[in-house]
Amino acid sequence: MMSMYDAQYTELRDLMSKFSDTEVAPLAHQIDHDALIPKALINKLYENGFMGSYIPEEFGGAGMDYTSYAIIIEELSRGCASTGVLVSAHTSLCMWPILNYGTTEQKTKFLPGLASGGTIGCFCLSEPNAGSDSGGLTTFAEDRGDHFEISGVKNWITNGRDAGIAIVMAKTTKTTDHKGVTAFIVETNSPGFKVQKVEEKLGIKGSSTAQIWLDKVKVPKDQVIGVVGQGFKVALSTLDGGRIGIASQAVGIAEAAFRYAKKYSKERIQFGKPIAELQAVQFMLADMSTKIAAARLLVMHASHLKDNGLPYSKEAAQAKLFASESCMSITTKAIQVLGGNGYSKEYPCERHFRDAKITEIYEGTSEIQRIVIAANELKGT
Numbered sequence: 001m002m003s004m005y006d007a008q009y010t011e012l013r014d015l016m017s018k019f020s021d022t023e024v025a026p027l028a029h030q031i032d033h034d035a036l037i038p039k040a041l042i043n044k045l046y047e048n049g050f051m052g053s054y055i056p057e058e059f060g061g062a063g064m065d066y067t068s069y070a071i072i073i074e075e076l077s078r079g080c081a082s083t084g085v086l087v088s089a090h091t092s093l094c095m096w097p098i099l100n101y102g103t104t105e106q107k108t109k110f111l112p113g114l115a116s117g118g119t120i121g122c123f124c125l126s127e128p129n130a131g132s133d134s135g136g137l138t139t140f141a142e143d144r145g146d147h148f149e150i151s152g153v154k155n156w157i158t159n160g161r162d163a164g165i166a167i168v169m170a171k172t173t174k175t176t177d178h179k180g181v182t183a184f185i186v187e188t189n190s191p192g193f194k195v196q197k198v199e200e201k202l203g204i205k206g207s208s209t210a211q212i213w214l215d216k217v218k219v220p221k222d223q224v225i226g227v228v229g230q231g232f233k234v235a236l237s238t239l240d241g242g243r244i245g246i247a248s249q250a251v252g253i254a255e256a257a258f259r260y261a262k263k264y265s266k267e268r269i270q271f272g273k274p275i276a277e278l279q280a281v282q283f284m285l286a287d288m289s290t291k292i293a294a295a296r297l298l299v300m301h302a303s304h305l306k307d308n309g310l311p312y313s314k315e316a317a318q319a320k321l322f323a324s325e326s327c328m329s330i331t332t333k334a335i336q337v338l339g340g341n342g343y344s345k346e347y348p349c350e351r352h353f354r355d356a357k358i359t360e361i362y363e364g365t366s367e368i369q370r371i372v373i374a375a376n377e378l379k380g381t
């Protein structure tokens with residue numbers, strides 16, 4: 001069994017670290033300001049294989065594993081959290097269900113474009129009245145013989161403005177709970193698929209978050225993922241992997257804030273000496289460092305289980321819960337170390353702080369992660 005300490009992961013982290021420092025981090029302030037990730041950067045992500053990291057080479061990917069993917073997301077997010085989530089939602093929420101549940105025809109048709117052909121992916125589960133209670137979704141897919149016709153509204157769709165392919169969860173039977181949900185692959189240029197609104201947000205401003213309207217969108221029957229009526233399992237198992245991605249993003253944001261605060265504390269002179277010599281600051285740095293180390297280990301543990309075909313739903317939820325809450329506390333402390341400067345847009349810590357908050361919300365709030373963890377702990381004997 002591979003371990004997180006194997007040379008291939010150390011080498012990947014070094015490579016990703018350089019890429020992030022040179023190609024991503026220098027753009028982060030502008031990306032936040034413009035609420036846009038430059039096309040040139042997205043092209044580089046494709047050219048380097050980061051958009052299809054764990055997709056097998058036969059489907060246009062880089063043929064890596066999930067642990068490598070987690071390292072890629074952490075390092076990209078250290079440079080720019082918006083870039084990290086663009087890649088994470090695209091890879092783990094759009095490509096993974098096709099890879100895991102799709103037919104060979106679906107994989108051959110859709111994965112190469114997504115992994116290396118410049119097509120961005122998104123995942124449409126949430127709705128205005130179905131957030132944490134995702135089984136309560138009301139988007140409906142009417143059976144029209146050789147195709148389905150999907151109508152409904154989807155909310156908070158990461159990459160929604162820019163995606164060419166969307167995984168859409170819709171009910172094929174009218175129910176009030178999760179039963180009857182089916183997962184579909186939808187081409188976003190299909191008539192009736194409309195980006196209705198792009199949200200203005202607190203953080204991860206470069207990542208597009210859209211509301212999507214579907215009005216009688218025709219989807220061929222061979223674009224159903226898995227079995228009709230079994231889409232809720234597709235959605236929840238997809239989110240299990242997605243949560244590892246968001247946990248990695250949280251570690252990356254936290255690491256960026258921590259490194260900045262540490263450097264600043266050695267340079268900032270107060271009371272005649274660098275503030276790094278004050279125990280009050282040292283204790284904050286020690287707590288930040290320890291939480292990052294623990295969060296990274298939880299991410300690596302969940303990825304390791306996934307790579308080895310072992311159950312990882314609970315561990316993914318634990319990684320996301322701990323990493324996101326640590327990220328919020330670390331980015332808050334980083335501002336505290338910088339004092340007034342931490343509150344200024346001239347320094348990056350206020351962006352880290354704004355970017356951190358969403359990691360406690362999307363792909364399942366911290367409360368949902370606790371539900372998943374407790375349910376796993378309490379089941380069985």
Ligand code: CAA
Pocket residue numbers: 089123125126131132133134135156157158159178232233234236237239240313361362363364365368371372
């Ligand atoms: N994998 C596969 N199947 C699973 C599963 C998993 N991890 N967890 C549960 N299931 C199955 C169950 O076995 C059950 O199957 P049966 O019908 O055969 O019995 C079914 O799913 C329903 O299970 P529950 O009764 O536990 O489901 P529930 O309705 O009580 O909901 C929940 C459980 C944990 C609250 C779930 O709804 C959930 O995770 N909610 C949060 C959703 C979420 O993360 N939303 C974020 C959307 S994505 C996003 O953020 C947008 C973006 O673009 C980034």
